Amino acid sequence: MRGEGIDTLRTGGIGRGEPVSIFVNGEETRAYEGETVLAALWAIGERALHTTARTGEPRGFFCGMGVCFDCLVTIDGAFNVRACLEPVRAGMKITLQRDAGHAAGHAHAG
Amino acid sequence: MQVDVAVVGSGPAGMAAAVEAAEAGASVLLLDEYAKPGGQFFKRSGDGFSVAPARLTREHQRGEALRAKLSHPRIRVLTRALVWGRFGSDLMVYREGRSEAVQASALVIATGAYDRPVAFPGWTLPGVISAGGAQTLAKTQWVKPGKRILLAGAGPFLLPVAQSLLRAEVTIAALVEATRPAQWLPHAASLWGQWPRFAEALDYKRELRRAGVPTIYGHKIVRALGDTEVQAAVIAQVDREWRAIPGTERTIEVDAIATGYGFLPNVELAASCGCDLAYDRFARAWFVQCAPTMTTNVPGIFVAGEITAIGGSAVALVEGGIAGLSAAQHLGALPAAAADARRAPLLRERARLNRFADALNQLFGPRPGLWEFLDSETTVCRCEEVTAGAIAACIAEGCTSAKAVKDYTRAGMGLCQGRMCRSMVSELIAAHRAIDLATVPFPHVRPPIKPVPVAALLQPERAAS
Numbered sequence: 001m002r003g004e005g006i007d008t009l010r011t012g013g014i015g016r017g018e019p020v021s022i023f024v025n026g027e028e029t030r031a032y033e034g035e036t037v038l039a040a041l042w043a044i045g046e047r048a049l050h051t052t053a054r055t056g057e058p059r060g061f062f063c064g065m066g067v068c069f070d071c072l073v074t075i076d077g078a079f080n081v082r083a084c085l086e087p088v089r090a091g092m093k094i095t096l097q098r099d100a101g102h103a104a105g106h107a108h109a110g
Numbered sequence: 111m112q113v114d115v116a117v118v119g120s121g122p123a124g125m126a127a128a129v130e131a132a133e134a135g136a137s138v139l140l141l142d143e144y145a146k147p148g149g150q151f152f153k154r155s156g157d158g159f160s161v162a163p164a165r166l167t168r169e170h171q172r173g174e175a176l177r178a179k180l181s182h183p184r185i186r187v188l189t190r191a192l193v194w195g196r197f198g199s200d201l202m203v204y205r206e207g208r209s210e211a212v213q214a215s216a217l218v219i220a221t222g223a224y225d226r227p228v229a230f231p232g233w234t235l236p237g238v239i240s241a242g243g244a245q246t247l248a249k250t251q252w253v254k255p256g257k258r259i260l261l262a263g264a265g266p267f268l269l270p271v272a273q274s275l276l277r278a279e280v281t282i283a284a285l286v287e288a289t290r291p292a293q294w295l296p297h298a299a300s301l302w303g304q305w306p307r308f309a310e311a312l313d314y315k316r317e318l319r320r321a322g323v324p325t326i327y328g329h330k331i332v333r334a335l336g337d338t339e340v341q342a343a344v345i346a347q348v349d350r351e352w353r354a355i356p357g358t359e360r361t362i363e364v365d366a367i368a369t370g371y372g373f374l375p376n377v378e379l380a381a382s383c384g385c386d387l388a389y390d391r392f393a394r395a396w397f398v399q400c401a402p403t404m405t406t407n408v409p410g411i412f413v414a415g416e417i418t419a420i421g422g423s424a425v426a427l428v429e430g431g432i433a434g435l436s437a438a439q440h441l442g443a444l445p446a447a448a449a450d451a452r453r454a455p456l457l458r459e460r461a462r463l464n465r466f467a468d469a470l471n472q473l474f475g476p477r478p479g480l481w482e483f484l485d486s487e488t489t490v491c492r493c494e495e496v497t498a499g500a501i502a503a504c505i506a507e508g509c510t511s512a513k514a515v516k517d518y519t520r521a522g523m524g525l526c527q528g529r530m531c532r533s534m535v536s537e538l539i540a541a542h543r544a545i546d547l548a549t550v551p552f553p554h555v556r557p558p559i560k561p562v563p564v565a566a567l568l569q570p571e572r573a574a575s
Contacts, residue, residue: 009256060239067529
């Protein structure tokens with residue numbers, strides 16, 4: 001499973017919540033209850049969270065506090081969810097919005 | 111839902127306002143967009159984390175103490191709740207897929223601030239983040255923004271950010287500060303007597319020294335290098351106006367860059383409610399105008415904290431208290447004489463703290479050189495991918511406001527609603543037209559002040575109170 005072991009950006013020696021499985025682009029991935037989706041993705045090195053609509057350049061998060069809307073991901077079919085504000089839930093399916101830009105037709109999903 | 115006082119934002123100011131208003135006898139609804147009360151300053155780890163006390167920062171205990179006071183029987187806390195506008199007496203709250211109207215006799219807006227975005231070539235690469243974002247990831251999630259980070263900006267806020275990063279075991283390649291200690295001396299008189307603040311700063315500096323973090327004064331970030339992610343930072347020496355001095359560039363290998371060149375206030379909700387804004391020439395930003403009692407030009411709307419001026423958590427706590435008392439007085443829960451008596455010591459404390467805050471803003475406020483290296487290819491509007499060159503061209507054709515630039519180029523039309531690019535667009539207008547930034551108008555703000563799904567608006571839920 002992705003995200004297990006020490007090869008993540010998680011700080012060592014910290015007690016974390018219950019381990020749960022999430023799915024990132026279909027791949028089963030370790031996360032911990034209490035983490036945000038952003039933290040779970042960043043920890044395993046998924047820093048290019050989406051690519052832009054116009055030039056297709058990769059983007060990560062910028063503000064980390066719900067202001068910049070650059071950490072948008074698709075969660076369980078809902079487009080453009082801010083990963084920095086969304087808590088991890090066991091079994092959640094996350095799709096990185098690459099090669100699609102802001103998902104067409106859903107530009108204002110919160 | 112009906113309450114006496116609605117407080118928007120549960121940072122230091124909002125929490126203090128809620129507690130004061132509740133203790134004065136008012137029923138209070140405290141609303142916050144985030145999962146936990148505390149705001150940015152008192153942010154803490156998510157549920158399920160257990161962290162050794164040595165890792166916790168000095169504000170942790172104070173944050174917990176303040177959060178504990180929110181258990182007051184007259185305070186109801188609603189988190190993950192976005193307040194997206196106000197129509198008449200209806201405060202619109204979006205939460206869990208539904209929008210609901212809240213009727214409040216008084217409204218305290220304490221929506222805080224976010225890191226001022228500063229564009230430079232490469233700033234859209236994954237791994238270039240705001241200082242606050244770096245701190246949030248390290249301090250609340252215990253995830254490293256990178257293995258080796260460069261921290262660039264101006265002012266004392268960089269120090270607690272550095273501390274949080276060190277405690278999350280991030281290597282800090284350098285702390286790059288735009289000012290120089292010699293520039294601080296003329297302000298010594300205003301800073302005199304603020305000993306607890308100096309002690310705090312020295313504590314931070316000691317921790318940085320122990321970790322071997324070099325501080326590079328009089329420099330700024332000029333470029334991020336990398337193909338698909340950050341691989342290095344280029345810094346350069348600056349003059350007093352923060353213009354890069356040619357030939358002084360040097361490259362530092364890092365996998366993350368965090369920038370903290372001050373803050374911009376979240377004035378959108380207050381502005382959309384009709385509150386007047388005022389320009390501050392040191393912060394180069396627009397704040398909500400208010401009286402010392404934290405009243406605004408709109409009857410029944412009070413403000414507190416960073417949206418009135420960048421002052422830090424100490425000022426925010428005091429202003430929150432004042433706003434809570436004023437709100438309680440407004441709805442008749444507190445007689446004027448009692449409100450005056452309880453506000454008096456807080457007003458004195460606010461005046462004292464503001465002298466210090468003003469000095470810091472003058473010392474570390476952004477200088478015009480910060481925007482000089484927007485080469486024409488640099489993205490300014492991240493959402494709509496509009497470059498500095500495209501914006502400059504439309505200014506040259508006669509656009510004199512951020513609104514006009516938005517109409518012509520789409521800059522500011524994306525999901526962040528201009529929060530990232532607006533200040534830079536205004537700076538570009540001022541620079542290209544050689545006019546004072548104060549004369550570039552702050553755009554009109556309309557609800558929804560953040561994106562809300564249309565489906566939530568079709569059937570507004572009105573819960574029985």
